[in-house]
Amino acid sequence: MVEKRNSERINDEDVVSALSSESPEISDNDLESKPIPTIIDDLDIQDIPGIGPTTAKKLRDAGVLTVMDLAVTSSEELSVEINSSKESAAAFIIAAQQLLRDSNLLDKEFVTADVALEKRKSLLRCTTGSNALDKLLLGGIETQAVTEFYGEFGSGKSQICHTLCVTASQPVENGGFGSGSIYIDTEGTFRPERVDQIAVSRGLDPTSVLKSIAVCKVYNSSHLELIVKDLGKYINDFKARLVIIDSIISLHRAEFAGRGTLADRQQRLNSMLHKIIRLTEIYNISVVITNQVQSSPDTFFGDPTKAAGGNVLGHASTYRIYLRKSGENRTAKMIDSPYHPYSDTKFTVTEKGADDMEEETSSKRGKLKE
Ligand SMILES: Nc1ncnc2c1ncn2[C@@H]1O[C@H](COP(=O)(O)OP(=O)(O)O)[C@@H](O)[C@H]1O
Numbered sequence: 001m002v003e004k005r006n007s008e009r010i011n012d013e014d015v016v017s018a019l020s021s022e023s024p025e026i027s028d029n030d031l032e033s034k035p036i037p038t039i040i041d042d043l044d045i046q047d048i049p050g051i052g053p054t055t056a057k058k059l060r061d062a063g064v065l066t067v068m069d070l071a072v073t074s075s076e077e078l079s080v081e082i083n084s085s086k087e088s089a090a091a092f093i094i095a096a097q098q099l100l101r102d103s104n105l106l107d108k109e110f111v112t113a114d115v116a117l118e119k120r121k122s123l124l125r126c127t128t129g130s131n132a133l134d135k136l137l138l139g140g141i142e143t144q145a146v147t148e149f150y151g152e153f154g155s156g157k158s159q160i161c162h163t164l165c166v167t168a169s170q171p172v173e174n175g176g177f178g179s180g181s182i183y184i185d186t187e188g189t190f191r192p193e194r195v196d197q198i199a200v201s202r203g204l205d206p207t208s209v210l211k212s213i214a215v216c217k218v219y220n221s222s223h224l225e226l227i228v229k230d231l232g233k234y235i236n237d238f239k240a241r242l243v244i245i246d247s248i249i250s251l252h253r254a255e256f257a258g259r260g261t262l263a264d265r266q267q268r269l270n271s272m273l274h275k276i277i278r279l280t281e282i283y284n285i286s287v288v289i290t291n292q293v294q295s296s297p298d299t300f301f302g303d304p305t306k307a308a309g310g311n312v313l314g315h316a317s318t319y320r321i322y323l324r325k326s327g328e329n330r331t332a333k334m335i336d337s338p339y340h341p342y343s344d345t346k347f348t349v350t351e352k353g354a355d356d357m358e359e360e361t362s363s364k365r366g367k368l369k370e
Pocket residue numbers: 151152153154155156157158159160189197349350351
């Protein structure tokens with residue numbers, strides 16, 4: 001019932017441009033790099049083998065409007081929505097993904113490792129605003145990946161997010177994505193004034209930066225799940241290559257407090273995160289999530305804090321970075337990555353957002369600690 005009420009309430013007006021509530025559309029002039037490939041115009045859901053007019057109508061009624069929408073759904077979700085068996089829902093999804101592969105919009109199932117390496121070299125990376133942090137990330141945040149920043153309150157998570165949506169709006173040759181971004185704010189801490197300040201102190205035009213950010217304030221966990229469900233559409237509408245969810249867990253954590261509801265919470269987080277992972281690959285976007293910490297009383301040695309959300313979150317993030325505040329400065333530690341060395345670095349937060357420390361701007365800039 002709650003879901004239903006939310007779906008009625010949520011419409012495009014929930015996602016507004018950071019500048020104003022007027023047209024949230026980002027004009028092509030604001031974006032200086034090549035547009036994100038959208039196939040909505042080129043491929044129709046009925047181009048998928050096995051999908052005729054009747055199924056297409058069912059899909060459209062369920063809000064699955066494009067081949068990409070279908071390719072990112074899960075068979076559990078779809079089977080409920082179109083009232084079919086899980087097997088036939090899965091067959092539709094696989095057929096949609098196959099059509100994307102045949103149209104070169106999705107990677108082939110098997111490629112040789114040298115081709116994979118070439119492809120990784122061509123992945124876009126966006127600067128965090130701090131050279132030290134970029135170096136820790138081996139060049140900035142990546143597309144086709146989920147990057148998680150976790151840490152205590154005040155450790156700089158939201159500051160990094162604000163800075164990223166400024167830098168993402170800049171052209172690729174300047175370390176940006178040349179794209180719009182989507183900021184999903186679950187804690188009510190997004191501040192357009194801060195974006196304005198970061199842009200101005202970096203010598204950028206604040207108006208066009210603000211116009212490139214679509215902000216969505218989310219009020220409860222069902223609302224967040226619905227926004228994530230429709231994210232593909234928003235990514236296209238706002239030409240976003242960066243999606244920020246600040247934070248991914250606070251609403252679920254607050255609403256599913258008791259032990260008995262933990263399994264339910266984890267299951268819902270899990271299906272949302274799987275959708276997010278599929279979106280990064282199919283839309284070639286970068287997702288940045290922030291996460292809280294919890295104390296882990298069973299730790300006898302070392303830092304007793306760990307990321308909240310358990311294994312479900314741990315497995316969803318491609319890269320996990322642990323932020324800690326020490327006075328004015330912050331330490332960022334690469335906790336989990338398929339290829340980054342285990343390393344840490346220091347950065348700070350200034351009017352420019354995430355920034356290098358004073359001494360780091362000299363010859364030591366960005367040097368990783370051994
Ligand atoms: N305009 C600013 N100039 C310098 N530092 C700032 C500015 N705004 C916020 N900060 C710093 O960022 C901290 C808040 O970090 P934030 O990213 O919001 O924390 P969280 O990890 O909880 O999201 C503040 O305590 C302050 O140190």
